[in-house]
Amino acid sequence: MTKIPILDYLTKVVNSENVDEFTTYQIYPTAISKTLGFQITDVASGEAKVSINADHEIHGNQQGTIHGGLLCELADAAIGTAHSTLMNEGESFTSIELKINFFRPTWKDKLTAYAKPIQSGKTITVYHCEISNTEGKLVAAVTSTVMTLRGDKAKGR
Numbered sequence: 001m002t003k004i005p006i007l008d009y010l011t012k013v014v015n016s017e018n019v020d021e022f023t024t025y026q027i028y029p030t031a032i033s034k035t036l037g038f039q040i041t042d043v044a045s046g047e048a049k050v051s052i053n054a055d056h057e058i059h060g061n062q063q064g065t066i067h068g069g070l071l072c073e074l075a076d077a078a079i080g081t082a083h084s085t086l087m088n089e090g091e092s093f094t095s096i097e098l099k100i101n102f103f104r105p106t107w108k109d110k111l112t113a114y115a116k117p118i119q120s121g122k123t124i125t126v127y128h129c130e131i132s133n134t135e136g137k138l139v140a141a142v143t144s145t146v147m148t149l150r151g152d153k154a155k156g157r
Helices: 006-014 031-036 068-084
Strands: 039-044 047-055 091-102 108-120 124-132 138-150
Touching (some): 006 068
Antiparallel strands (some): 091 138, 108 124
């Protein structure tokens, strides 16, 4: 297998290219993304869009709408994917904060989370992520702080 940068690997995934002969520095697709049915729909350096076909019968809360935890996970997946495009071999990262605001309920719809940095540093990056429905209406907005890990701090993560 040929090891390629994460951005190159994910670009191939988004473009529906066969990645069987390639590997990268992190695991894609992630186990949680496979479990929940997330799809990376667009990727660029430091940016990502991740979508899900959300259904209240599968992802619902006690009120019958899409559970806020699913929206948090969707945003976290988009932010993590965006940040992973900046990682080099031997680097990793971890979220150290995430805040979400919910704006409207949803029941059954394709939701897309778009994440991009609003402040990038060598170690700390702050992201903004918007989750929209198919009408382009804002369902939720998220900010998250991500810490890049290097050397011994990145090992095993």
